[in-house]
Amino acid sequence: MKIISILVLLTLLLVSCNNNTDEGLPVKENKVFSIVTTTTMITDLVKNIGGDSVVVHGLMGAGVDPHLYKASEGDVNKLSNADMILYNGLHLEGKLVDVFERMEKQNINAIAVTDALSSKFLIGSELFESNYDPHIWFNIRYWELITLFVEKQLSDALPASSDYFKENAQAYLRQLKILQQEVADQIATLPEDKRRLVTAHDAFNYFGKAFGFDVVGLQGLSTATEAGVQDVQETAAYIIEHKVKAIFIESSVPRRTVEALQASVNSKDHDVVIGGTLYSDALGNPDTEEGTYIGMFRYNVKTIVDALK
Known part of the structure; x- marks a missing residue:
């Protein structure tokens, strides 16, 4: 046994x-x-x-x-x-x-x-x-x-x-x-002279190169340092010169610098609106379309094109 x-x-x-x-x-x-x-x-x-x-x-x-x-x-x-x-x-x-x-x-x-x-x-x-x-x-x-x-x-x-x-x-x-x-089809509906993307920081250069946008970031490639007064003034001058009608905040970057930029531009008698929030260094919330790479890209392009038209 x-x-x-x-x-x-x-x-x-x-x-x-x-x-x-x-x-x-x-x-x-x-x-x-x-x-x-x-x-x-x-x-x-x-x-x-x-x-x-x-x-x-x-x-x-x-x-x-x-x-x-x-x-x-x-x-x-x-x-x-x-x-x-x-x-x-x-x-x-x-x-x-x-x-x-x-x-x-x-x-x-x-x-x-x-x-x-x-x-x-x-x-x-x-x-x-x-x-x-x-x-x-x-x-x-x-x-x-x-x-x-x-x-x-x-x-x-x-x-x-x-x-x-x-x-x-x-x-x-x-x-x-x-x-x-x-x-590509969606961006083709936006006139070339309106393809000017101004955002919180320089996250969209590859996007700009791929799809023919002139890209300007208020901050540099890294968000480790904040934008200074000179950055705001130079970007405001660009917006006014090129008659940019919308600028964008980013989901992973504090919005205060973009709001300061908007105030600077508007104080010089040029109306610029905040065209929406773009996903740059992070996707959206889980279980949403923007929580995927493909959904994020679709959302960003629609937001950009709608605001700049």
Whole structure:
């Protein structure tokens, strides 16, 4: 009887050891493959490609400015327990660089998605410490390249799921191609002399280059420093000279500087309105259209075109 009991116990232990997956999902140390992402744009992308085969933990939420974001103790714990970290790079998450370096020393795969892009695609800046504009997601063609790059990273990490990742990535790329055409058609309704985009900070240069807009940001590429009086005066002069009828605030940047700009312009007998709020460094709230990359892009373009017509 005792021998039978021991055999039953051993059988149960063997079954338990072999049943270390959750419905066939890939695991590491008895858990589903865990990816930590920084910005909401990257979080949305990885969820689209990874699907049910990964668990994605996004550090930043709606309205969060990645330029100023500091890791909390909880964030560090998530990063330390991750199987992979995917971040923007080009110093967008400037205050997290030391944390990423620490994770790499712990042999955690920390990958900048902007590694997908050759430097020839990037917009340089003498005023920004990385020398490149990090807001690459505002060029849909670049986001397509990053989609393929992320697919490869996931496939390399989980080769058994590579076909699944490829299928998801191809489906997402088809959606991006539709988005590109929709956006181009909508912008075509706006006369070229009205394609002047004035925003809170220089987040839309890739958008401007892709779709033929002259872009002016009240602040520079980073929001780490606030706009000064001279910035307001120079931008006000631009608005008046070019008869710009609307300027825009951003969801992740305080609106007071844009309101100060509006007051400065209006005091010089030129009427300019705030045309709406654009999503720049973060998506909208979860469970909304603007909470996805594609929905955000559609919303932004409609807001811009409607206000500037």
